[in-house]
Amino acid sequence: MQAISATFQASTQPTGTIRRTRALAVPNQAIDATEIERMSLTILERHCAIEGERFYRGQPHDTRFGYELFRRALVERDEIAWEYIFNQYRGLVESWVRRSGAFASSGETSEFFVVSAFTRFWQAISAERFASFASLAALLHYLQLCASCVVIDSVRAQSWAEMMPEEAIVFARSPYSSPDEEAMERVNRTEFWEYINALLNDEAERVVLFNSFVMGMKPGDIYARRTDLFSSVNDVYNVKRNVLGRLSRNQDLRQQFDI
């Protein structure tokens, strides 16, 4: 992961060098698959640039070069190929991000989402998994979905911010320094959930607890969803009062979980 981050850094820093390309004389139809596999990265990049430009201009284009470039980046883990892919497709990814309804209100730069989308794509497609992507279209389709995923994560972070004060978010969603730490946190939350559940008396209380604190719903919404269980919004409020009252009086809970 460090290597790939470094690639992103490198590709976004001024280098002072100029990419050059030669006009390609050989018609693409004459180039067979074996030749593409053996092609130098420089030539492959040139073909990709031209085919990419054809694609952007709505002209017929050959996707085999782009697919081969992805293969080298993802199967052979060739960082130069990866850097080229990043530069070649970042504009496309940015256009996907900007089209997302959630982008405008996210407060993040499009560059943030673009880098995150590529990172997620890189992490998700291992050499073994690459075989399940049969074409450049399938790869780009997946890249597009990765872009949506990073926007979704941003939306989730926003909903956290709306749900809780900033200091609580830092406490609740601080970055974990290791997978062990994350796993421990998950176990702690599950244990706490089971502990609280054991203090509930019936289905109505479980529904109120779940919908209030797991789903973040207001009593009116809970009632609208479960009219089979509650006869009015006041019913929901009463159940919520009973649960919170019981929990706040529980000394063991206060001591064990530092409430």
Place this chain on the structure above:
Amino acid sequence: MFVHHQNPSGCTLTPPLDDLDLIAALDGVIDVNVRAHLQACSSCARRANDLAIIQQTLQQRFYRMFCPSSEDLLAFQQRMINPDRYISIANHLHDCQHCTNELRMLEQAATNTGIFPSIGIFPTNRIALRLEKQGLFPAISGAPSNRSYGSLGDQYIYRADRIRLMLSIERTFGRPSRSIVTGKLSVGNARNQHGMTASILSGEHILGCSLIDTLGCFTIEDVPSGNLTLSLRLRDYEVVVDSLRV
């Protein structure tokens, strides 16, 4: 007007607030009387604070704790997930409006825009640059300094409003019918154009293209002679030099 007296909960005002009033207030459903009561009565304010702490603790620990990660949601949408996990997420979606909305976002991304949305990606705004100067200028910043190819060629400055393009066209050494086109683009104070492309076209046919680097520089080699078009595809518009004689 509140009347002061001490009730069993410690509330000093009437009418006293019960827990339902406090919970509604914490949920954002609060009327002016309750607000005024909480400002005036330290006992009820303390009770409200206790309830707020326990609510916050529950939210911190439980909010969306059963939701699949966005990666899992993507795997679900793509059906690239084991059957047990697929069923588990499908059941979760039945109860969770948050994840249902997010899955909808993924599905829209997958279906509405298409994979190759050629319409809307290529900028529709086309800006034609006009020749401002022709002659010998200082070397284009960022260009290779020790060129072993070509003689000193023609140099041009093109402009349109805040867009400025320095262009150099040199013959390729040993191949007089071929040229190297080197350019440096600057667009006012706009962010860099890294990742965008420069292309040489003959009509609709693309003869060569190159990515534009962070300094706005590009080089296209092996360009055949002719009356050609240089197209710079930027994020929001296309900049062109029509009738470029190479």
